[in-house]
Each structure stands twice: as C-alpha cells, then as structure tokens.
Amino acid sequence: MDAAFWLSVAAIVTLLGVSFFFSGSETALTAASRARMHHLAKSGNKRAGLVEKLTIERERLIGAILLGNNVVNILASTLAASVLIQIFGEAGIVYATIAMTAAVVVFSEVLPKTLALMRPDAFAMVVAPAIRMIVFLFAPITGTVQMIVNTILKGFGLDADKASAVSGHEELRGTVDFLHAEGEVFKHDRDMLGGILDLHELEVSDVMVHRTRMLALDADMPTADLVSAVLESPYTRVPLYRERQDNIVGIVHAKDLLRALMKVGGDPEKVNVTKIAFKPWFVPDTTSVQAQLNAFLKRKLHFALVVDEYGEVQGLITLEDILEEIVGDIADEHDTVMQGxxxxxxxxxxxxxxxxxxxxxxxxxxxxxxxxxxxxxxxxxxxxxxxxxxxxxxxxxxxxxxxxxxxxxxxxxxxxxxxxxxxxxx
Incomplete structure (x- = not known):
C-alpha cells in the first residue's frame, strides 16, 4: 500500500470529522435557547451575539450547513469507494457503501447530534465563529438554491415568505406547559405565567364582576342607613345609584366616609355621602385587560364601571380583579367567603x-x-x-x-x- 492509499484514508477520516462538525453545529444552533442567547448577548457575550445573529436568518444557516455536510459526505464516500475498489475490486463498492453508511450514521450524525443536544448553548457558542465564515462563503450558492426551492414551492401554490410562524406568546405558553408536564414548573407558577400571557387576549367583560353580583347602594336612602351599609360592606369602594341600579352617580370610598365622619364627630346625619363620592369612570366592555391594567396604573385608580355599546352598565372591574387573573384569588380578613x-x-x-x-x-x-x-x-x-x-x-x-x-x-x-x-x- 503506497502513500496515496494512506493519504486517501486520512482524507476520509478528516472528512468524517468535518461532517461531525457540521451535524453537531446544525443541532446545537437550532436547539440553543434563543432567550438565553439574547440575555447573554445583552450581557456582553460576543459569541452569544453571534449565535443570535446566525439564528435570525435560519434558512441561510441551515442551507450552508447542509450544503457543506453533503459535500464532505459525498466526497468521503467517493474516496472510500476508490480505496476499497483498489483492494477488493468491484466488490469494493458494496463494502464502501456499508462501511460509509455505518461511519456516517454513527460518527457523523448520531454521535455529534447527541453531544450537541446535551449542551446546545455551549456547543453553539463554540462553533459560531467558524459557521459564520461558512455561511458567508456559501451565501451565493445557498441563495441560488433557496431561490430554486421557492420557485418550486410557488408552483404548488406555497409561499415560504408568508409561512405563519409561532408567535412569541404561543412559544412561551407551549414551553411553560411542556415544563409543567415534565415536572420542572409547578402548577401555580404555570398558572401565573399563563395569566400574564392571557392579559392581551382577554376583554374586561371576561373578568368583570357582573351587575347581578355587583353591590350598589341607593344614594337617596336615609343617610344613617347609607353610611352603615357602606361601612358594613366588605368592599372599600361602593357605587351609588339613583332611581335605577344602572344609573350610577358616584363611587364612595370607605376611607373618605370615615374621614367625613371624624370631622362631624361621628354623626352620620351630618355627612353628605354624595358630596364625598368621586365621579364614576366608565370603560367599554371590549377594552382589553392589558389596556385596562395600563389605564389603572396611569390614572392611579383601582375601580371602573363596565358599559356595553349602548352605555348600559354591565358590571365593574377593579385592579384586584386583574391581578387575580395572574396570581389567583386574593383574599383578606374582610373578604366575604363564598364557597362556590x-x-x-x-x-x-x-x-x-x-x-x-x-x-x-x-x-x-x-x-x-x-x-x-x-x-x-x-x-x-x-x-x-x-x-x-x-x-x-x-x-x-x-x-x-x-x-x-x-x-x-x-x-x-x-x-x-x-x-x-x-x-x-x-
């Protein structure tokens, strides 16, 4: 066996090593946590930033890696066939096929991808600089290939550019549900995260206290009875109405009522409840819960009345109602316990x-x-x-x-x- 034979064997081994690199890189770069890479990049990690840039243009990345991997695998198989034909004659083609299939599957596919899945983030950051260079060098070829693929797809009525992608909210929700199923996230934590993600999808009508369960007091009832009803209520804010319950004229705050009572020596007959009530705030029932939360924070109010398109009161919503969508029921020592x-x-x-x-x-x-x-x-x-x-x-x-x-x-x-x-x- 001459030097050419051993050079061919060394070339085959080298090519299998390059295939190992391509296969592991493909798995690591696609499996790496985008959130973790983004966090590390913001913290100044240049390699993480490079991984983030590579994964943004995923089609170019995968195209370059697949192109390189196929080239080296085909070249290694051709060399192996040439070497084995010299030894076994025409039967060498069969032996080369069997040997290279086993070598590629074990050493160039399963082994590197398994290693990459064990630590995808670290693996991705190690190979990112070399992969960036390969993507740059193969850009003209991968661009042409992608154009051909897109043309073929359009012939079947498919447009890769308009393919729907999973939204960030759906991806987060799916990840949390999966981790909960795996036992890595507790149910309460899953519910809280799900509640945050749901805020922009819900309307205030979904979380409001319906008018059939809403406490409202007649502003024209005897003052002593009205004061007593407000103070005995488990709520700090109580709507006041006149003539009919959906004609809300004000919202009385228990603290304001107590201050007014203190000023008149505790005599409820000297308190004008309607004067200390503040103006009601009406919001459409189609307002998103996220928008309502922002409005509560901006206006520094905790209470709003919900109306439909005809201006009829449908219920009320409080800041606590929205927070309960995230953290679950909030109860204090004054809440009325309702089993339900x-x-x-x-x-x-x-x-x-x-x-x-x-x-x-x-x-x-x-x-x-x-x-x-x-x-x-x-x-x-x-x-x-x-x-x-x-x-x-x-x-x-x-x-x-x-x-x-x-x-x-x-x-x-x-x-x-x-x-x-x-x-x-x-």
Whole structure:
C-alpha cells in the first residue's frame, strides 16, 4: 500500500470529522435557547451575539450547513469507494457503501447530534465563529438554491415568505406547559405565567364582576342607613345609584366616609355621602385587560364601571380583579367567603352557576372553553342550546353536568362529575 492509499484514508477520516462538525453545529444552533442567547448577548457575550445573529436568518444557516455536510459526505464516500475498489475490486463498492453508511450514521450524525443536544448553548457558542465564515462563503450558492426551492414551492401554490410562524406568546405558553408536564414548573407558577400571557387576549367583560353580583347602594336612602351599609360592606369602594341600579352617580370610598365622619364627630346625619363620592369612570366592555391594567396604573385608580355599546352598565372591574387573573384569588380578613365550589365524597363538585370558567380551570386544572361563555352556567346553556330545567343532565367535555337549582332563567347551582378518559361525550 503506497502513500496515496494512506493519504486517501486520512482524507476520509478528516472528512468524517468535518461532517461531525457540521451535524453537531446544525443541532446545537437550532436547539440553543434563543432567550438565553439574547440575555447573554445583552450581557456582553460576543459569541452569544453571534449565535443570535446566525439564528435570525435560519434558512441561510441551515442551507450552508447542509450544503457543506453533503459535500464532505459525498466526497468521503467517493474516496472510500476508490480505496476499497483498489483492494477488493468491484466488490469494493458494496463494502464502501456499508462501511460509509455505518461511519456516517454513527460518527457523523448520531454521535455529534447527541453531544450537541446535551449542551446546545455551549456547543453553539463554540462553533459560531467558524459557521459564520461558512455561511458567508456559501451565501451565493445557498441563495441560488433557496431561490430554486421557492420557485418550486410557488408552483404548488406555497409561499415560504408568508409561512405563519409561532408567535412569541404561543412559544412561551407551549414551553411553560411542556415544563409543567415534565415536572420542572409547578402548577401555580404555570398558572401565573399563563395569566400574564392571557392579559392581551382577554376583554374586561371576561373578568368583570357582573351587575347581578355587583353591590350598589341607593344614594337617596336615609343617610344613617347609607353610611352603615357602606361601612358594613366588605368592599372599600361602593357605587351609588339613583332611581335605577344602572344609573350610577358616584363611587364612595370607605376611607373618605370615615374621614367625613371624624370631622362631624361621628354623626352620620351630618355627612353628605354624595358630596364625598368621586365621579364614576366608565370603560367599554371590549377594552382589553392589558389596556385596562395600563389605564389603572396611569390614572392611579383601582375601580371602573363596565358599559356595553349602548352605555348600559354591565358590571365593574377593579385592579384586584386583574391581578387575580395572574396570581389567583386574593383574599383578606374582610373578604366575604363564598364557597362556590364544593367537592363531594363521590368525586363530583357542586358549583355556583356564576363561577367563572377561568377560575374553575385554574382551580381544578380543567380545560373548559371560555371563548363564548364566561361562567359555568353560561357554558351549559351554550352547549345545550337551550335554558335547561332543574334536574336536567348533560355530558360534554368529558364532564357530566346536572342542574341542581334554577331561578327564573338563571342556573344558580350545578353538580359536575368528571368522567373517565374512555367515556364518550354526548
């Protein structure tokens, strides 16, 4: 065996090493955490910044790596066939195919990609400078290849430039759900992060206190009774109305009322409650929760009344209502405790019909839809396509619903029983 033979063997080994580099780089650069790279880049890590720039133009990156990888694999296979033909004759082609397939799969595909997946961020930062040079050198070729590919796709009515990408919110939500399933994120943390991501999708009508559950006092009732009702209320801000409950004329703050009482020696008859009430703030029911949170912070107010397109009061929303969408129920020593949800011995739940679906999903880890209905009673009516009678039962979303109580056209109490995974919904 002459020197040419050994040079060919050395070239094959070298080419397999280059293939190792390309395969590992491809996996590392696509699997590296974009968030971590961005954070490190902002902290001054130049290699992380380079990784971030490379992954922005992912098509050029993958095209260059695949081009380089295919070139070296084909060249290594050709050299291997040439060497083995010299030794075994025509049978060398078969031996070269078997040997190179095994070598490429093990040493140029599985091994480097496994190593890259073990530490993708570190691997990506190590190979980034060399990959940048390769992307630059192969840019004319990869650009031409991409143009040909796009032309072929357009022939089938597909446009790669208009392909929909996963939004940042969806990616974050998917990551959090996955980590929760893996046990790395607790349910409470997942719910909080999900609540933050939901703020821009929700409208104030989704989280407001509906007018049927809203405490409002008649501004024309006897002053002593009005003062007593405000102070006995579990709320610090109480709406005042005249003639009808949706004619809100002011909002009285318990602290302002106490200050007024102190000034008159504690005599409620000397207090003009309507004068110390502040002007109500009305917001459309279609306002996004994120926008309302920003408005609360900007105006330094915690309370707003929600109206529909006709100006009719639909309910109220507070800063606490929005915060509860993130952190869950907030209770203090003055809150009125309302069960609303009681687990029974048989595994079923007795639920107040006005309990919000989002609260149920958060508390019980259910996944009931809340796009069309806000409350559990509303969901039953929506699914049943009618207002059911007391005692009626329905099965959907793998749950059995039974109407326990009904007042006029309102479902006030339900029994909900989770069904087994093999139960067919109807």
């Amino acid at each position: 949800l009681t687990k029974q011995a048989d595994g079923s739940y007795v639920i107040d019909g006005q309990l919000p679906i989002r609260d149920l999903n958060r508390a019980l880890d259910w996944n009931l839809p809340d796009e069309e209905a806000n409350t559990i009673a509303g969901l039953v009516i929506q699914e049943a396509k009618l207002i059911p009678e007391q005692g009626a039962q329905f099965t959907f979303h793998n749950l059995r619903f039974k109407v326990l109580r009904k007042t006029h056209n309102r479902i006030t109490q339900l029994r909900v029983t989770p069904l087994g995974p093999d139960t067919v919904s109807s």
